[in-house]
Amino acid sequence: MKGLTYTERAQFLVVVHDMGEGDEIPEACFQLLSKAESDVEAPWARSEPFAAERYLAARGATPKAAAANAAEFELSMRALYALATGERAQSFQDLADWIAKNVDGTP
DSSP states (O other): OOOOOHHHHHHHHHHTTTTOOTTHHHHHHHHHHHHHHHTSOOTTTTTOTTHHHHHHHHTTOOHHHHHHHHHHHHHHHHHHHHHHHSSOOSSHHHHHHHHHHHTSOOO
16 A cells, blocks of 8 residues: 555645644644655755855854754745645745744844
8 A cells, every 4th residue: 555645634624623632733734745845955955065064154153053953944844835835945045034033033
C-alpha cells in the first residue's frame, strides 16, 4: 500500500482540524510542510547557499552557532512562511522580510 501524498495528508488535517487537542493539528501541519519543503531545494540554494548563516550571524549568532543552526532555521522558516502566506518563498529575502514584519514587528 502506498503512502498518502502531501496533498492527501493536508486534506486529512483539514478534515480533523477540530478533533485535535492543543497544538496537535497545527504542529502536524508544520511538520507536514517542513517535510514537503525539505524535499524541494530552496530557489536560492545555489545562488545564496549561505544566506541563512549570514542572516543568523547578523542577528548576533556566533559563526559556529550560525553554521550549526542555519539548515534547520531555514527549513523551519520556509515551512512557517508557506503556512502563513500559502506560497513558497522565492528568495531568502522573502523570509527575512516576513520575519521582520511578523516576528520582529517592523512595519
